[in-house]
Amino acid sequence: MKSVLVVKLSAIGDVIHALPVSYAIKETYPDAKITWVVEPPAYDLLKDNPYIDKIIVFEKKKFKSFKGFLKNYGPFSKIIRADRYDASLDLQGLFKSAAIVWNAKARLRLGTCNMREMSHKISRPVVGPNSNGHIVERYLDVARALGCKVEKVVFPMEITERDRIGAEGAMQQAGARMENPYVVLAVGANWPNKRWPTRYYAQLSDWLYGMKIIPVIIGGGVLDSTLAADIEAAAEIPPINLVGKTSLKQLAYVIQKSQAVVGGDTGPVHLSAGLGKPTVMVMGPTDANRNGPYGQLENAIEANRPCKYCWKRACPKGLECLSVIHPDEVENKLLALLKNDK
Structure with a gap:
């Protein structure tokens, strides 16, 4: 596994819950490049994270109008496709995250157990042993489906x-x-x-x-x-x-x-x-x-x-x-x- 795209855009609490996924991937695949797509309010949570190699900011407000969509779709797609991904993890499970994952063209596309807005048509929902448990473990089930061993749960937070x-x-x-x-x-x-x-x-x-x-x-x-x-x-x-x-x-x-x-x-x-x-x-x-x-x-x-x-x-x-x-x-x-x- 050389390159993994993680899509967890918002909200702040949800991004915090997903942080252990970055550690879990690096724990198993230390040389893998992890790219994370996030919305601006939660960006600071990912900044300086030693387990995330690249952060792509998705500014949803720029895509809300038809004119804005036409203007920004191409440049954003170019940013997403700058890397070739072995796998993508859609931890958001909504139409907007599915669109990002679809653009990334990863060979393996995995998502959470409770995907909505047709996002399950783009990524395969992972119904793991914790599908009725805590949301942190549901996210980690997706990492486990990627082959991650998840020997311990770590919330990486680099405070300077x-x-x-x-x-x-x-x-x-x-x-x-x-x-x-x-x-x-x-x-x-x-x-x-x-x-x-x-x-x-x-x-x-x-x-x-x-x-x-x-x-x-x-x-x-x-x-x-x-x-x-x-x-x-x-x-x-x-x-x-x-x-x-x-x-x-x-x-x-x-x-x-x-x-x-x-x-x-x-x-x-x-x-x-x-x-x-x-x-x-x-x-x-x-x-x-x-x-x-x-x-x-x-x-x-x-x-x-x-x-x-x-x-x-x-x-x-x-x-x-x-x-x-x-x-x-x-x-x-x-x-x-x-x-x-x-």
């Missing part, structure tokens, strides 16, 4: 000195030092159903201060800034707010130096699990068996509702999905983790 300095600077500007114990609160999520109530984060923040642990809010974008403001307003003592103040790699370092991370089914929380940090995940519409914190599913707290695992972005019943998970449940889970971490 520049990332460390930037993260420490952001923390200091926000009013805290990394030398002091802190817990990260990942307050945002793309789905409203995946967001724990801000009033609960405020209660948890005050409890952490009472434990002499600094609560640090992370996130990005306008929505997360609004959520952070709501938490600051509801808390007796405002938590440290890093929302929008770090790059992905800087955020990884902030997480790496923390005592633990709390949040919903979202990218930074999956990043925490991948880095091996104690991770408490509050869940409702998605299930821990598939999407929980990898390697520590016992730290997932699922909403006690008959309609859980609905996989709905927003609740059709108008319920606040995760409101049945009270702060004391998270506090008890954190207490056990923090004791074990000492």
Whole structure:
């Protein structure tokens, strides 16, 4: 195996879940050239990865209009076809990823067990032993079908000195030092159903201060800034707010130096699990068996509702999905983790 194309475009959490595939391929085929196609928001996760030789950025917005498609299709196809691939792994399983794989003309085309939008017509779905298990293992089943032995699961993340300095600077500007114990609160999520109530984060923040642990809010974008403001307003003592103040790699370092991370089914929380940090995940519409914190599913707290695992972005019943998970449940889970971490 001399050249492998991996297509996993987005979202950030999904790209994190797929990172072990790059290590698995190099573990078995150390001389293989790995090319990874990704969308811009997740690019930073792959940058400096020692197991990825080439990154191709797919800018989906350029292909949305008919004029844009005509203008960009040829140049992008030329970039994809600059190499000859022995195999391609479609870990996205959608029409857009299938189009990229089709352009690559690899001799062997493999995909995940749950491919959609006719992508299974381009790549062969791999229904492995973990087809009903965690998404990380489903991706690794595709690597196994390629002949990879997968003796250990590694989430490659190369954090540079520049990332460390930037993260420490952001923390200091926000009013805290990394030398002091802190817990990260990942307050945002793309789905409203995946967001724990801000009033609960405020209660948890005050409890952490009472434990002499600094609560640090992370996130990005306008929505997360609004959520952070709501938490600051509801808390007796405002938590440290890093929302929008770090790059992905800087955020990884902030997480790496923390005592633990709390949040919903979202990218930074999956990043925490991948880095091996104690991770408490509050869940409702998605299930821990598939999407929980990898390697520590016992730290997932699922909403006690008959309609859980609905996989709905927003609740059709108008319920606040995760409101049945009270702060004391998270506090008890954190207490056990923090004791074990000492």
